[in-house]
Amino acid sequence: MSTVEAPHRAKADRPPEAPAAAAAQPLYASRQKVYPKRVFGVVRSVKWAVLALCLALYYVVPWIRWNRGPGLPDQAVLVDIENARLFFFWIEIWPQEIYFLTGALILGAFALFAVSSLFGRLWCGFTCPQTVWTDLFMFVERWIQGDRNARMKLDQGPRNANYWTRKGLTHFVWLLIAAATGGAWVMYFVDAPTVTMQILTGHASVQVYFFFALFAGFTYLLAGWAREQVCTYMCPWPRFQAAMLDENSLVVTYRDWRGEPRGKAKAEGVGDCVDCFACVHVCPTGIDIRDGQQLECIGCGLCVDACDSVMGKLGRPKGLIAFETLKNLAASEAATVGMPPGEARYKAGMAARHLPRFIRPRTMMYAGAIAVVSLVMLGAFLLRSTLDVTVLRDRAPLFVRLSDGGIRNGYTIKIVNKRREDSPLVLDLQAPQGFRMVVQDADTDPDGRPMVARRADGIVQYRVLVSVPPGQRLPESTPVTFRLLEPSGRVAARQSSTFVGPRQ
Amino acid sequence: MPTKIEKDTVSGQDTTGHEWDGLKELNTPLPKWWLYTFYATIVWALVWVVVYPSVPFWRGTSGWIAREAIVGEVEAANARNAPMMARLREATPAQIAADPEMRAFALAGGRVAFANNCAGCHGAGGQGAQGGYPTLADDDWIWGGSLEAIQQTIRHGIRNTEDDEARTSIMPRFGADGMLTAAQIGDVAEHVLSLSGRATDQAAAGRGQAIFAEQCVACHGDRGEGNRDVGAPRLSDQVWLYGNTKAQIMAIINNPRMGVMPAWQGRLDPAVINMLTVYVHSLGGGE
Numbered sequence: 031m032s033t034v035e036a037p038h039r040a041k042a043d044r045p046p047e048a049p050a051a052a053a054a055q056p057l058y059a060s061r062q063k064v065y066p067k068r069v070f071g072v073v074r075s076v077k078w079a080v081l082a083l084c085l086a087l088y089y090v091v092p093w094i095r096w097n098r099g100p101g102l103p104d105q106a107v108l109v110d111i112e113n114a115r116l117f118f119f120w121i122e123i124w125p126q127e128i129y130f131l132t133g134a135l136i137l138g139a140f141a142l143f144a145v146s147s148l149f150g151r152l153w154c155g156f157t158c159p160q161t162v163w164t165d166l167f168m169f170v171e172r173w174i175q176g177d178r179n180a181r182m183k184l185d186q187g188p189r190n191a192n193y194w195t196r197k198g199l200t201h202f203v204w205l206l207i208a209a210a211t212g213g214a215w216v217m218y219f220v221d222a223p224t225v226t227m228q229i230l231t232g233h234a235s236v237q238v239y240f241f242f243a244l245f246a247g248f249t250y251l252l253a254g255w256a257r258e259q260v261c262t263y264m265c266p267w268p269r270f271q272a273a274m275l276d277e278n279s280l281v282v283t284y285r286d287w288r289g290e291p292r293g294k295a296k297a298e299g300v301g302d303c304v305d306c307f308a309c310v311h312v313c314p315t316g317i318d319i320r321d322g323q324q325l326e327c328i329g330c331g332l333c334v335d336a337c338d339s340v341m342g343k344l345g346r347p348k349g350l351i352a353f354e355t356l357k358n359l360a361a362s363e364a365a366t367v368g369m370p371p372g373e374a375r376y377k378a379g380m381a382a383r384h385l386p387r388f389i390r391p392r393t394m395m396y397a398g399a400i401a402v403v404s405l406v407m408l409g410a411f412l413l414r415s416t417l418d419v420t421v422l423r424d425r426a427p428l429f430v431r432l433s434d435g436g437i438r439n440g441y442t443i444k445i446v447n448k449r450r451e452d453s454p455l456v457l458d459l460q461a462p463q464g465f466r467m468v469v470q471d472a473d474t475d476p477d478g479r480p481m482v483a484r485r486a487d488g489i490v491q492y493r494v495l496v497s498v499p500p501g502q503r504l505p506e507s508t509p510v511t512f513r514l515l516e517p518s519g520r521v522a523a524r525q526s527s528t529f530v531g532p533r534q
Numbered sequence: 535m536p537t538k539i540e541k542d543t544v545s546g547q548d549t550t551g552h553e554w555d556g557l558k559e560l561n562t563p564l565p566k567w568w569l570y571t572f573y574a575t576i577v578w579a580l581v582w583v584v585v586y587p588s589v590p591f592w593r594g595t596s597g598w599i600a601r602e603a604i605v606g607e608v609e610a611a612n613a614r615n616a617p618m619m620a621r622l623r624e625a626t627p628a629q630i631a632a633d634p635e636m637r638a639f640a641l642a643g644g645r646v647a648f649a650n651n652c653a654g655c656h657g658a659g660g661q662g663a664q665g666g667y668p669t670l671a672d673d674d675w676i677w678g679g680s681l682e683a684i685q686q687t688i689r690h691g692i693r694n695t696e697d698d699e700a701r702t703s704i705m706p707r708f709g710a711d712g713m714l715t716a717a718q719i720g721d722v723a724e725h726v727l728s729l730s731g732r733a734t735d736q737a738a739a740g741r742g743q744a745i746f747a748e749q750c751v752a753c754h755g756d757r758g759e760g761n762r763d764v765g766a767p768r769l770s771d772q773v774w775l776y777g778n779t780k781a782q783i784m785a786i787i788n789n790p791r792m793g794v795m796p797a798w799q800g801r802l803d804p805a806v807i808n809m810l811t812v813y814v815h816s817l818g819g820g821e
Contacts, residue, residue, distance in 0.1 A: 057550075059563035263565060427661030430818060433674040433771035440659075440671065440818055470816065471634075495818050500772070 063185070064258060064316035066168060067178035067308075071335025080156045081165055089210065092217035096120075099450060102487075109219050124448060127414070133407040137400060144396035146274040148388055150281040150353070151329030154267065160260050161328060163211070163253035164314065167204055174200045178311060204254045205246075212246030258315035261328055268325050277357040278387045282329050284309075284320040284351050287363040287379050291371070295344055301371045302350050308340050309333035309351055319351055347376065358383040417484070418446040419514050421527040429530050435500030437531045443469075443492045443512060445523075447484040454481045455522060457494070460511040461529065464502050468495045482514070496529060504531040622805035627681035630812050637812060644813025647806050651798070652814075660817045666775055666793045671817040674773040677701055678762045679821040685811040689799040692765070697797035703764040705753070709788030714745065716788075722746055723783040729758035729770040732778075 096106035096119055103110060108117040116123035116131070123130055145152050155161060175181045175196045184193060216225055216238055228234035229242060252260055261268060275281065284303075293300025303320070310318050312332045317324060319333045337351040365382035369375040424440035432438055443457070456479045459467040469480035470493040483490050494512075498504055508529040514522045539551045542560055550561045586594040593599065618639050622630060630636045649658065657663050660670030668676060677687050690699040708714040714722070724735050725742030733739040746754075753761055758769030767775060775793075776786050798807055814820075 057561070057563055058566045058569050060566050259565060259567075263568065424659055426658035427669065427671050430661075430669060430672045431772060432672055433768065433773050435772035438672075438818060471637075493816065 061259060062316065064314065065178045065181050065311075066314045066316075066332075067311040067336075068172060069312040069332050069335045069339075071332075071338055073331040073335045077156055077165070077330065077332070081162050084157060084159075084162050085166065089214050092214060092222040103221060105221055107218060108221070111219060121411075122448065124446075130407065130411070133403060133410070137403050137407070140396055140399045140403065143274050144393060144400060146271055147276065147279055147392050147396060150275060150279050151268075151271065151327070154261065154271075154328040155282075155330030158328075160252060160265070161314075161330065163207075163249060164257050166207065167253040167257075168314070170203045170207070171200055174203070201254070204250055208246040208250035208253075209242075211249040212242040212244070215245040216242050258326070258328075261315065262326050268328075274392075276392065277360070278355050278390060280353045280355055280386055281323065282319060282327060282331050282334060282351065283354040283356070283359055284322070285349070285354065285359065285362065285379070286320065287359070287366045288376055289320070289350050299371060302341070302346050302376070304340065304344070306340055308336040312336040323356075354383075355386045358386070415523065416448040417514065417523045419512060419523045419525045420444045420446065421512050421525045423527050423530070429532070431532070432497065432500075436497050437504060438495055438497040439529050441494040441496065441512075441527065443482075443494050445482060445484050445490045445492075445514065447486065447488060447490075450486045452484055452486040453517070454483050456480070456515040456517070457482045457492070458513045458515050459496065460513060461496070462508065464499055465510065465529070466497050466499075468497075470494070498529070498531070504529075506531055506533055619803070619805045622808050623803070625808065627685050627808055627811040627815070630808055631681060631815070640809040640812040641816060643806070644809035644811075644816075647802070647810050648813055651802065652810070655795075660814060666791055668775060668793075669773070670814050671819060672773055673819045674768065674771060675762065675819065675821070676760075676767050676775075677765050679815070679819050681811055681815055681820070683762070684814050684820075685807065687795070688807050688810055688814075689797065691797035692795040693792055694794055694796050697799070700797055701765055703753070703766070703792070705766075705790040705792060706749075707789050708749065709784075714749070714787070718742075718745055719784050719787045720780075722750070722787055723780050726758065726769050726783050727780060730772065 091107050092105065094106035095104050096117075097104055098117070103117060105117065106119050110117065114125045142153055171181070175184055184196060187193065213226065213229060216229075219241075220238065225234060225238060229238065234242075256264075289301045289303030291300050292303040292305040295304045309320070310316070310333075312335070313319070314330060314332065315326045315328060317326045319327065331353060334349075334351050334353065338348040341348045341350055361382040361384070362379035366375045366379045369378060420443070422442040422444070424442070427440075430438045430440075445455070454473070456475060457467075457469055457472070458479065459465060467480070469482065472480040472482055472492060475481050482492055496510065508531070509526060510529050511524055511526045513524045516522050539561075540549050540558070541547070542549060542558075545560060547560045547562065549558045552559050582588060583592075584594070585596045587599055588594065618636070622636060622640060625633075625636060630640050648656075648660070652660075655663065655667045656670055657667070662669030662671075668674075673679075675683070677683060677692070687701060690697045690701065692701045693703075694700045706713060708722075709716065709719050721738045721742035722745050723742070724733050724738040725740075725746050727733045728736075728739040728743075747756075753764050753766035754769055755761060755766075760766050760768030760770075772778075774782075776782055776791060798810075802810075
């Protein structure tokens with residue numbers, strides 16, 4: 031991490047060992063399997079709640095119904111690839127409005143930056159799908175194979191019936207969850223009840239089975255087998271999130287000024303850390319938080335719970351490992367330098383801390399960016415038209431000279447209607463005196479004005495010819511405006527274009 | 535390059551033994567599965583080479599060829615369009631124009647067929663080209679702008695030798711064959727200009743009128759209104775195929791240029807000719 035000075039004392043204090051022989055230095059290493067231990071506490075409870083909420087959202091949302099009228103999908107959230115529509119409750123997005131999705135992604139990115147600069151890796155530790163599903167898979171594993179020690183014993187023990195039963199059952203449940211995950215993914219793209227029946231009865235399309243298997247397979251692979259390696263080796267976020275963290279961000283930290291030197295609980299002259307390794311054993315990525323800030327730490331805070339429960343049993347104040355800013359850590363260290371372990375050192379260190387500075391240029395800029403993007407998106411959404419007219423002027427021929435000497439231009443007019451209403455509209459041309467408009471294939475209203483159709487949730491196209499009689503003075507380019515009028519006379523949509531004549 | 539492996543005092547990790555200008559690289563072993571994934575991609579590539587036509591002269595065991603796949607897709611598209619094409623083949627252009635479904639198909643298909651077969655001379659969108667390629671988007675027709683007339687012209691063409699029913703007519707070479715003197719041709723050209731109100735020499739136009747009445751009215755009409763039966767252009771309007779200056783008109787009277795268009799019957803599917811008819815009719819000049 032570039033912006034944060036990591037306390038590497040623990041490792042640096044160890045005496046350097048003799049260099050190993052070249053032969054013992056392979057460039058490739060097997061994964062050290064991590065056996066996270068069960069833990070109880072505040073952070074764990076919050077993590078369970080976030081997990082339940084995220085999974086409930088993911089699995090339940092496709093099943094929410096939303097009545098849009100006949101002939102339309104009644105699924106609240108649906109990406110309808112076939113008909114090129116995105117349904118989100120009352121909102122219906124057309125492909126040309128995909129910028130709403132871009133805006134939502136930009137908003138998500140800035141929110142991620144802001145949260146990271148304030149509270150560290152909350153995303154990684156609590157809400158990232160990799161974390162959520164890994165946590166769920168670990169829960170299953172613990173439920174069937176037992177806690178850390180039981181699992182280690184099982185892996186080292188004989189490959190007997192007990193081993194295969196427990197392992198087989200674990201993988202079976204994992205695959206069930208993975209199948210539900212892949213199935214739920216597909217449901218965001220096709221009607222949920224229909225596709226569920228199709229998948230179960232074997233009548234779904236090849237695409238549906240492909241994506242079902244793809245997402246089920248990767249859920250099983252990433253949450254069951256790869257786990258922390260996804261964060262350590264595959265994910266780019268841990269590598270550049272250091273740019274969002276600074277000394278004022280709350281990160282999971284070991285208060286080394288209070289814990290060092292480590293020693294037995296009853297020993298004299300030692301710090302609060304009893305070197306019980308509870309923090310290491312609960313870590314889902316298998317690291318030692320006491321080594322300081324490191325890329326592998328996903329900031330889940332389970333070590334906080336583990337350490338707090340040990341401190342509670344020993345009757346010592348909690349918070350030896352805590353969500354703390356590196357600025358406070360440095361302040362505590364400075365205040366306690368040279369002090370012997372004991373209550374005085376603890377009090378001096380804790381007294382040196384200040385409330386984290388949440389309002390600072392970096393967070394203000396992130397908040398500003400979020401506000402600007404939100405306002406732009408809200409404005410774009412509120413001003414979004416549901417009826418558009420687009421005008422494409424013929425490029426070939428640019429204009430046509432008629433036999434009487436008049437000039438004519440051709441236009442293709444498209445009427446884009448995003449609503450269900452399909453009553454006809456009047457097409458009206460705003461142009462200088464003498465311009466005449468003929469709309470091919472259009473009816474006329476009682477006043478003789480051309481009536482164009484609008485298709486419910488669709489596009490209608492017309493060819494329009496505009497001509498100017500001979501003798502009319504005509505610049506090379508004349509601005510004209512096409513308008514769609516409601517029967518009441520209200521302007522429903524307008525689009526400007528030009529009328530081109532010969533060079534003067 | 536020294537290969538001394540050392541223990542880094544800060545991180546406790548070993549170095550790889552490589553050193554560049556004093557910079558030493560820590561040995562952080564890559565996970566083995568990563569290496570195996572790399573090997574798997576190599577195996578995948580080998581399988582790909584065997585299954586697909588990946589090297590010259592090797593068709594692959596799957597037999598899949600991009601060109602053949604395209605041919606198959608085109609055939610499938612043609613099969614999908616076949617019922618509509620059959621309807622277009624049987625219908626008259628007037629029936630097609632009256633049926634919204636057939637008309638929409640014909641306009642889309644006609645646009646493509648026009649770009650492939652007609653735009654070379656008549657230009658994109660029927661804008662025409664200088665030197666005798668008529669504009670099809672205006673309201674002036676030499677041989678007629680009704681659906682039937684357009685269909686007839688496309689089917690049989692104009693003044694070609696390959697189709698017995700081709701539209702045909704000949705304008706005499708008044709100057710080149712010595713039928714009129716140069717002065718007389720100038721007078722006739724002046725009279726022709728007067729038909730659209732552009733004569734500058736009224737005396738010459740008057741002399742030309744007599745010659746015009748004698749030589750030209752049979753085809754071009756008393757007042758130059760033209761005759762579509764023989765493809766004689768209207769001379770009293772603002773649309774000129776070979777130019778509207780006196781010199782250009784005199785050149786045509788002296789040695790006429792009579793445009794030729796090939797017959798498309800036999801080259802194009804009758805359904806395509808019908809689509810082209812409806813498309814050309816829709817460009818703006820249809821009668």
